[in-house]
Amino acid sequence: MYIFIQQVINGLTIGSIFALIALGYTMVYGTMKFINFAHGDLVALSAFVGLTIYTTVVSSFSNSIIAILISLIITIVIISIIGYLLERIAYRPLRKAPRLSAVVSALGAGMVFQNAIMLIWGPNPHYYPADIIPNKIWHFGDSVISLIQILILLLSFFIMIGLYILVNKTRTGRAIRAAAINQDAARLMGINVDAIIVIIFALGSTLGAVGGMFLGMFYRGITFNMGWNYGISAFVAAIIGGIGNIPGAMLGGIFLGLFNSLIAGYISSTWADAFTYILLILILIFKPTGILGERVAEKV
Amino acid sequence: MRKSAIYKYLVFLGILLIYPLFSNSSWLAIGTTFIIYSIVALSQDIVLGKAGMFDMGHAMFFGIGAYISAIMNTVFNIPILWAIPVVVLISAIISVLMAMPTIHLRGDYLLVVTIGFNIIFQQVIKNNVFGLTGGPNGIFGIERPSLFGFEFSSDLSVYYLAFFVLILILIMIKNLETSAVGRAFHYLRLDNLAAQCVGINTRFYRLFAFALGASIASIAGVLFAIQYTVISPESFNLMQSILFFTIVIVGGMSSIPGVLLGTFLMFVLPEIFRDFNTYRYLVFGVMMILTMILRPRGIIPKKFGIIPKYLLKDK
Amino acid sequence: MELLKIENLTKIFGGLVAVDHLSFSVKKGQIYGIIGPNGAGKTTVFNCLTGIYKPEEGTVIWKGKDITNYPPDKIANLGIVRTFQTIRLFSDMCVAENIMSGRNQISKQHWYHGLIHTPFSKRDEKKNWLKVKEIMELMNLQDYATELTKNLPYGHQRRVEIARALATEPELIVLDEPAAGLNGHETLDLTNLIFKLRDMGFTILLIEHDMNLVMNVTDYITVVNFGEKICEGTPEIVQNDPAVIEAYLGKEDADDEGDEDEN
Structure with missing residues (x-):
């Protein structure tokens, strides 16, 4: 039983990070209908940027938590600007082009990010300091939960609640939802779709930056090519939830985190990926648009 | 086919024919791999470019060809060329079994499903199932083939073997373009519903495109095993699939010259700039973005409107 | 001889009954028209007939054979082929x-x-x-x-x-608003073309908004409103039917720009 609880705790932690990253994929897909393959590498970039800023500023603060928050905010700003530039340079000229051209442009952008990280920080792994968060652990039964896990869970939870309110209860959110359904109609109703897309990229990058720093704080080791693996997992989470659907990405992320962690705990970690993808394929066979995705009927 | 197009192909094949005269052994190896990758890219193009199915796991079939032929050769001592019919049959069956439940999925969902199959395939070969695939190290000691007493032991002979297969595949794809089957692929890509409403069984043709693309990629896989005599999982991973996918989009969907040029740009060019090791992929990524912005339909887009001359004669 | 027979066809989208127990039959060599105000469910009938939608109820009988729920390609191969309101080339x-x-x-x-x-x-x-x-x-x-x-x-x-x-090489050609978006000259050409096709032996089933065209070319008309048949008969009968006049003029004189007044 203790394995189960332990794996659930770990799964929820990694699942909420997946969910944060998956939201970036799903929001871009929702409005622009293409897979932003560069998002994973942007997440990796944020892990590096965040670490660099943290090591620079940590000595100026007595409390490492404040140093983390400061670095988190600066990282969010930097990554949002990069996300904006990414959209402006690599995607905006391709709005009217065949959709796969934008996909290849995104793959190219991912390659740029990955190699830029390697050129700046080198090919070897970097490590988040062990004492970045006080190493506190709580036991209940035989299971343990660490302070960092609690922080990740709580922060992710509040960020997702915030996003949900933003999208569902505000004017901007209504514009985002309108642009996702029909860009042209939204434009006719006076919505500045270009501005909405910029907001979406900024939001997606913000969530990705948080996700990237959480990955660093939780696993400690970060590498220049880590974005691809986490990116593809988060993307799968978005698909499982129903791509384009914001609650779907949250649900998909948590679900995938739990599933991965339970497979690794009970069956075998060398086969974990295979099980994940078998699950994904089964879900898509029986529910072709993901768990919360809605079927779009073709107009004849 | 128009005359000017024939000349272009003859020039291309002529360059490939005399290329070994001007290359050392490492460049000869790159040439052979270029030919093999061209075959895979052409097969990817049948699925992605012609039939319009977003297949981002095509390296899997390339790998199935390489692994099955290598296992047949090293474990069961079967001459590797004899493996070709078996490889073609097995990969066609696997592709159809994979595609049957998933083929109706909308573009991007199919894309992620094919990525999934590729990753599952990776884990299968990495985990050394039934002790046959050799795990992360792969399979060693694959024998070079012989045919009618001729031993393909030299790298040069393997180059020409691959060259010969490329010519066959090019002829076959040209035939495909001027046949009912090949046109059906274009129709269902451009408008699936309209194609159905003129009586085309689009589901059958989608499955056929998948099986055909998988079979050709698996033949390329056998050639790859012959060339290197060693194979390992990395040669067939998701990054390779993405490479083939990108080649088709950058070169130009369903355009043969486009796909060949794409293979050159995406595979040979980075080899040429090997000295600039650290910067080359950064520049490469920028080039991918620029190419798409400047040529959204690929560098050499497919041209339609080429019909038999006798339709135009008495005009 | 009845080539195509539609019986009790019903198609429901969510709670909306788009086609409600509609029946009609087309004889060989006829030019058969289906008319009705916008949103009356005409195109839905065609989509059910050509296998794009699956009807909730009812049957489509082609030369005595039940072809309901056949896929579009199979239906096309049996000799029913269609065009689209929004041209799909x-x-x-x-x-x-x-x-x-x-x-x-x-x-x-x-x-x-x-x-x-x-x-x-x-x-x-x-x-x-x-x-x-x-x-x-x-x-x-x-x-x-x-x-x-x-x-x-x-x-x-x-x-x-x-x-x-x-x-x-079809037997029945199904035209979904063939005159939509055409100018007067092109519509005239279309009228001649439809007659030419009939003379070549094709049977034609068409949906049309252009009343001139419908009244000129068709042999027989079914009028649909809110998914239900409100009238059927030759153009003369239909033109003088009070229910039809009400459907077109009584409630909303929306989109026919007085075309029917001329008839």
Whole structure:
């Protein structure tokens, strides 16, 4: 039983990070209908940027938590600007082009990010300091939960609640939802779709930056090519939830985190990926648009 | 086919024919791999470019060809060329079994499903199932083939073997373009519903495109095993699939010259700039973005409107 | 002889009954019209008939055989072929290639002829291309043979779509608002074309908004409103039916710009 609880705790932690990253994929897909393959590498970039800023500023603060928050905010700003530039340079000229051209442009952008990280920080792994968060652990039964896990869970939870309110209860959110359904109609109703897309990229990058720093704080080791693996997992989470659907990405992320962690705990970690993808394929066979995705009927 | 197009192909094949005269052994190896990758890219193009199915796991079939032929050769001592019919049959069956439940999925969902199959395939070969695939190290000691007493032991002979297969595949794809089957692929890509409403069984043709693309990629896989005599999982991973996918989009969907040029740009060019090791992929990524912005339909887009001359004669 | 018989056809979208127990039958050689105000469910009838939608209730009988729920390609191969209200051509391809798509299932080529050409497949290929040429001449399209259809004016695109349908050698041609978006001159050409097709032995079922066209060409009309049949008969009968006049004029005189007044 203790394995189960332990794996659930770990799964929820990694699942909420997946969910944060998956939201970036799903929001871009929702409005622009293409897979932003560069998002994973942007997440990796944020892990590096965040670490660099943290090591620079940590000595100026007595409390490492404040140093983390400061670095988190600066990282969010930097990554949002990069996300904006990414959209402006690599995607905006391709709005009217065949959709796969934008996909290849995104793959190219991912390659740029990955190699830029390697050129700046080198090919070897970097490590988040062990004492970045006080190493506190709580036991209940035989299971343990660490302070960092609690922080990740709580922060992710509040960020997702915030996003949900933003999208569902505000004017901007209504514009985002309108642009996702029909860009042209939204434009006719006076919505500045270009501005909405910029907001979406900024939001997606913000969530990705948080996700990237959480990955660093939780696993400690970060590498220049880590974005691809986490990116593809988060993307799968978005698909499982129903791509384009914001609650779907949250649900998909948590679900995938739990599933991965339970497979690794009970069956075998060398086969974990295979099980994940078998699950994904089964879900898509029986529910072709993901768990919360809605079927779009073709107009004849 | 128009005359000017024939000349272009003859020039291309002529360059490939005399290329070994001007290359050392490492460049000869790159040439052979270029030919093999061209075959895979052409097969990817049948699925992605012609039939319009977003297949981002095509390296899997390339790998199935390489692994099955290598296992047949090293474990069961079967001459590797004899493996070709078996490889073609097995990969066609696997592709159809994979595609049957998933083929109706909308573009991007199919894309992620094919990525999934590729990753599952990776884990299968990495985990050394039934002790046959050799795990992360792969399979060693694959024998070079012989045919009618001729031993393909030299790298040069393997180059020409691959060259010969490329010519066959090019002829076959040209035939495909001027046949009912090949046109059906274009129709269902451009408008699936309209194609159905003129009586085309689009589901059958989608499955056929998948099986055909998988079979050709698996033949390329056998050639790859012959060339290197060693194979390992990395040669067939998701990054390779993405490479083939990108080649088709950058070169130009369903355009043969486009796909060949794409293979050159995406595979040979980075080899040429090997000295600039650290910067080359950064520049490469920028080039991918620029190419798409400047040529959204690929560098050499497919041209339609080429019909038999006798339709135009008495005009 | 009844070629096509639709019985009690019902199609529901969510809570909306788009087609409500509709029945009608088309005889061989007829030009049969279905008319009705916007949103009356006419196109839905066509979509059920050609296998694009699955009806909740009712049957579609083709030459005595129940073909309800057949997939679109199978229905097309039985001899029912349609055009679309919003023209659906293979827009990156040229006129001849578009028409050739109709020959695809008539062609006797097998899958392996896609890989290796044989004398048989070459003959078959040539035969079908020549048929395309014949159809282009019939439809006055030969001058545009190699033109990409996306570059053609709307009226020509319509003709290409009808030509593509003809290439399948159908028995029943289903035209979904063929005059939509055409100018007066093009509509006149279309009228002549429809008569020509009837004289060639095709049966025609059409939905149309242009009352002039409908009243001129059709032999028999079914009027649909809110998915239900409100009247059927020859153009004369339909024109004078009070229910029809109410459906068109009484509630909303929306989109026919007084066309029916002239009749």
